[in-house]
Amino acid sequence: MPTDHVLKLYSKTIQSSFLHYGFWDDPEDVELSSLSLQDIKNAQYRYIDHLASFIPKETKSILDVGCGIGGNASFLLKKGYSLEALSPDSYQKSVILEKFKQDVTFHHCKFEEFESKTIFDLILESESTCYIDIHQGFKKARKVLRNGGYLLASDYFVFYRDQSKSLHLKSSHDMNKYLESAKENGFELIKQYDQTDNTMLTLDYANYLVERFINPTIDYGVFSANKNFPKISRALGLLFSKKWQKKQNQLDLINSDLFRKYRKYMIYLFQKI
Numbered sequence: 001m002p003t004d005h006v007l008k009l010y011s012k013t014i015q016s017s018f019l020h021y022g023f024w025d026d027p028e029d030v031e032l033s034s035l036s037l038q039d040i041k042n043a044q045y046r047y048i049d050h051l052a053s054f055i056p057k058e059t060k061s062i063l064d065v066g067c068g069i070g071g072n073a074s075f076l077l078k079k080g081y082s083l084e085a086l087s088p089d090s091y092q093k094s095v096i097l098e099k100f101k102q103d104v105t106f107h108h109c110k111f112e113e114f115e116s117k118t119i120f121d122l123i124l125e126s127e128s129t130c131y132i133d134i135h136q137g138f139k140k141a142r143k144v145l146r147n148g149g150y151l152l153a154s155d156y157f158v159f160y161r162d163q164s165k166s167l168h169l170k171s172s173h174d175m176n177k178y179l180e181s182a183k184e185n186g187f188e189l190i191k192q193y194d195q196t197d198n199t200m201l202t203l204d205y206a207n208y209l210v211e212r213f214i215n216p217t218i219d220y221g222v223f224s225a226n227k228n229f230p231k232i233s234r235a236l237g238l239l240f241s242k243k244w245q246k247k248q249n250q251l252d253l254i255n256s257d258l259f260r261k262y263r264k265y266m267i268y269l270f271q272k273i
């Protein structure tokens with residue numbers, strides 16, 4: 001199965017073993033210009049530390065669904081859980097096999113297509129819920145969990161819609177549909193936590209980097225090309241202007257005000273009943 005090159009880019013640039021937003025305890029006290037990549041990695045560690053605090057005490061075995069490049073898996077193995085990992089992504093497969101060798105059984109497939117011989121106490125979906133079909137995901141979770149087992153999902157959901165074409169309305173599940181499907185498929189919501197305020201600083205930092213480094217660099221590149229190669233530069237401008245506008249629109253995704261308008265970043269702990 002193919003590689004998600006956006007996720008691969010994050011893993012190569014941030015060089016962290018996590019592919020999620022991170023968790024900020026006191027975001028209002030943080031000065032963006034003083035942040036380092038290490039601060040982002042520390043926030044990503046706090047995210048799994050906080051998320052793991054929702055794992056019920058009796059849990060022994062975990063299926064890490066959408067395991068990324070293994071940061072959460074490492075954390076949970078160190079805590080003493082037995083763990084299997086799953087991802088459809090070929091690049092992530094190579095990283096996980098190299099990192100854990102025989103210590104972790106890895107399943108290279110979409111969760112919807114997973115066929116399991118093992119039954120788990122808990123399924124973890126850390127920022128992978130929105131990739132998985134809602135109904136098929138709950139149906140599969142029922143099959144793979146023991147009776148009374150848990151599904152711990154941490155991801156962003158759309159709670160408000162308007163007529164806009166905002167990208168925040170795409171590639172996230174509708175919150176009400178998700179919660180209704182949980183009920184229909186025999187899952188009881190036993191805990192929830194809104195971590196939007198604890199996660200948005202990562203978007204603000206991405207936005208800060210774009211405005212401080214990327215935009216001025218592009219401006220300079222365009223200025224330089226116009227000056228030195230005016231004809232080619234005009235032709236390329238005409239050719240790529242639509243594509244460029246599309247890319248610019250994608251920057252809305254790192255606008256935390258727009259995120260807050262449409263989405264909430266939730267932790268949901270469900271129990272199979």
Ligand SMILES: C[S@@+](CC[C@H](N)C(=O)[O-])C[C@H]1O[C@@H](n2cnc3c(N)ncnc32)[C@H](O)[C@@H]1O
Nearest residue numbers: 018019020066067068089110111126127128131
């Ligand atoms: C944003 S990453 C999160 C990675 C990791 N859980 C973390 O918190 O660092 C999303 C993960 O979901 C995986 N994924 C995408 N589609 C999936 C599917 N249909 N079933 C299971 N995992 C999927 C991706 O390959 C990736 O591992």
